Amino acid sequence: MRPVRQSSSTRFLHWGPILSIIIYKFVTLTTLYFTEMWWPCFGSLGGFLNNVLLLTLFVISFSCYLKSVIVGPGFLPLKWKPEFEEDQQYLQFCTICNGYKAPRVHHCHKCNRCVLKMDHHCPWLNTCVGHANHPSFLIFIFVSIIASIQSSTLLLRTLLLVLAQYGHRVLVYFPLKLTLLWLTAFGLAICLILTLSLLLFIQTKYVLKNCTNIEDWIVGKAISRREQDRNLPPFIYPYNLGKLNNIKAFFSKNDGIHWAVRDGCGEYDLTIEQLEQKLIKESWKQPMVVIKEYNGRWFPLMFGLCVCCQIPWTDETRMPLNVGEIVQVTRFRKYWMYGHKSYSNGTRLRGWFPKPCVYSIPSALKKDK
Ligand SMILES: [Zn+2]
Numbered sequence: 001m002r003p004v005r006q007s008s009s010t011r012f013l014h015w016g017p018i019l020s021i022i023i024y025k026f027v028t029l030t031t032l033y034f035t036e037m038w039w040p041c042f043g044s045l046g047g048f049l050n051n052v053l054l055l056t057l058f059v060i061s062f063s064c065y066l067k068s069v070i071v072g073p074g075f076l077p078l079k080w081k082p083e084f085e086e087d088q089q090y091l092q093f094c095t096i097c098n099g100y101k102a103p104r105v106h107h108c109h110k111c112n113r114c115v116l117k118m119d120h121h122c123p124w125l126n127t128c129v130g131h132a133n134h135p136s137f138l139i140f141i142f143v144s145i146i147a148s149i150q151s152s153t154l155l156l157r158t159l160l161l162v163l164a165q166y167g168h169r170v171l172v173y174f175p176l177k178l179t180l181l182w183l184t185a186f187g188l189a190i191c192l193i194l195t196l197s198l199l200l201f202i203q204t205k206y207v208l209k210n211c212t213n214i215e216d217w218i219v220g221k222a223i224s225r226r227e228q229d230r231n232l233p234p235f236i237y238p239y240n241l242g243k244l245n246n247i248k249a250f251f252s253k254n255d256g257i258h259w260a261v262r263d264g265c266g267e268y269d270l271t272i273e274q275l276e277q278k279l280i281k282e283s284w285k286q287p288m289v290v291i292k293e294y295n296g297r298w299f300p301l302m303f304g305l306c307v308c309c310q311i312p313w314t315d316e317t318r319m320p321l322n323v324g325e326i327v328q329v330t331r332f333r334k335y336w337m338y339g340h341k342s343y344s345n346g347t348r349l350r351g352w353f354p355k356p357c358v359y360s361i362p363s364a365l366k367k368d369k
């Protein structure tokens, strides 16, 4: 698969950004509509300031959201090489981008490019969160939580006024047909508070450690490797510079390739650990031959109900298979497997497929594959 050049405008043509924009506008406009009934914008100073605050939060968070999508994570140039040839031995090579992966760079199979300081691929942005858009993404989450708290409080106050007005002067017009509108907006605001707060908690933890979602995973594996094998030299995460410096590093602008490391650590400590982990992963993989064709559908009914009911709930790709192909399987589930197949030009296709599609190659033949 060839790497693609993503244009920022096409990123919006996806269910993630479309739904995000609709939800966000819907909650804000519905809140303004209900609040106008009992706290009109031009009825008092309080009403005016409330509207200004709600709209200001909306503008800040929405512009941070747009910035995160438009700026994108920052991609490593195609065919990238380190400055000194001897450093190539410490780096992984990306066969899709046809270049070495700089420290903290990972290839995203959704963006189909090597991403600078990749944290995760976010379907709501339809791009990765990485070096260039991580600060705006974090500000977006933080301001959105405050905006959602304000919206849910105003919507709740609307409901309390409706409940309190029976037998009294009618302040809020709240017919049954608006109940659904209120319920949807309030439900969405609560969902936003809960999910974004959890995300903010996780992201803040990473910022304070100067690591990413992926690096946290790599460090976890590095620690568990050393628990199993006491002879391995200790691993120190090289980018943890202390909480204050980590926050500064998060918001500072560098080239996304060269990073400051703590005393006693080297520029390639993490990439060397990654290479060692990759070697172990390679030794686990199992070659299998395809005996049934698979078209890459998420619910392949032809393989039975058990396969359809227990699909892997991840947005990772599904890999179509043709009879006779060889697949290197790296992950095993009861009804599904994950692996990759290689083409003669050096590229790889990877993804999930139903377990009944493949048959384990007898060990005597493995060395030929
Ligand atoms: Zn790549």
Ligand SMILES: [Zn+2]
Pocket (backbone or CB within 6 Å): 108, 109, 110, 111, 112, 120, 121, 122, 127, 128, 129
């Ligand atoms: Zn991505």
